[in-house]
Amino acid sequence: EEAHRRSAMLPLFDFAGELETEPFVFEEELKSNESLSLEALRTISSARRDLCSTRGEIRDPAKASERTHACEAYVPLIDSLCSKKDNLQISNRSGELKFKWSSPLEGGDVMHKLKGLDRALEQERGMAWMLLAARVRDEAALTVDQCPRAQVGPERHECDHGGDRLVVVGGSVLETPVGDKSKPATDSGTTPRSPGPVLGECAPGVATTLRRAAGVYKHAATRVLPGLSPDPERPNELLPSMADAMRAVCLAEAQAATARRAEERGTGGDLVAKLHLGAHDLYKEADAVLNENIRDFNRISRKLQAYILLGASVHRARAYRCAAEEAFVSGDIGEAIACCDAANKHLARGRDAAGEADRWKTAALEESEALMNLRKKYVTENEVVYFEKVPERPAKKLPDGKVIVSEIEHVPVSIDVLSLE
Secondary structure (H helix, E strand, O other): OHHHHHHOOOEOOOHHHHOOEOOOOHHHHEOOOOOOOHHHHHHHHHHHHHHHHOHHHOOOHHHHHHHHHHHHHHHHHHHHHHHOHHHOOEOOOOOOEEEEEEOOOOOOOOEEEEEEOHHHHHHHHHHHHHHHHHHHHHHHHHHHHOOOEOOOOOOOOOOOOOOOEEEEEOOEEEEEOOOOOOOOOOOOOOOOOOOOEOOHHHHHHHHHHHHHHHHHHHHHHHHHOOOOOOOOOOOHHHOHHHHHHHHHHHHHHHHHHHHHHHHHOOOOHHHHHHHHHHHHHHHHHHHHHHHHOHHHOOOOOHHHHHHHHHHHHHHHHHHHHHHHHHHHHOOOHHHHHHHHHHHHHHHHHOHHHHOOOHHHHHHHHHHHHHHHHHHHHHHHHHHHHHOOOOOOOOOOOOOOOOOOOOOOOOOOOOOOHHHHO
């Protein structure tokens, strides 16, 4: 029961960080020489052992930074080792190095074997960089998971009655615990009227962490992965196009955190709509990257595709909800109802994607219910006061999206393994 309770509070979009590898002892596979001391090999093995030791702690927020630091310690060491690959000699009988990694961005339970010497080392380096990006992203996801959820008013949404609830957090599909109502909120803004956690003062840090993750993915896509030798059996994590798609996903989530914070601060509906549309555009960019490079992949994780579609659908729907609220305030009740209907159509587009997991389905249902409660309020007002005809589609177009986030450039740390003697 305790395990179930804990698992019910975790980010659903954690599969990118479920990248796992089996232990590898470098000093047992490579010969030490003038270019590479035995102590240096042991140091690299120790760093990789630390990397593996934290793989089962993905869902523990207290271990998030430790998991990232383990990656940050290993990546420059494998970078340095790859720079010396011309002087390396294999000491095992097989005559090749064998690393094993999972590929959550491909899907399935297959452990990929990276074989050879030069190719295996370069692929190991690529996987290490992708793991670093995923673990940085996990820090943000787990921070959001710990935020208290919004207490949505009964005219906007049904009140909570205890127990864990699922929400769509500005595009990030997350499970979140109900906040402790006995504790005062630390947020200096207002309570948002849409479902989801209150990010409060965590919002800037969440967005920054996601921008950092995007920067690592960009570094992998442009500096690490393009030089790898062609390999038809390689995992998706070793493809520059996949790293670029994940870069766009992280930026979409950073933009989503910004839009959520704007909602919490009571920012004007037109600006919030632009921010949501910016997140929508970034999710569509990720989708375009995958589609334009579809021949790169043997297959793509259904969860990843579903998440991107669901994120794009939710954000466009929220932009229409903002437009509905603006129309209602200006007294254009027919337009407000039409905007709600348009929002519902976009939520419907993500309905099949939400079906990839029961928890996603529940989250999408809550989003839809919140929208329908809003529409019901407007319909009641129209029937009692306004008597306006509801158009088939909104007369006013949504504004262009406003993307205000960008990658934080990742500056690699350089370590010479010779200095470890």
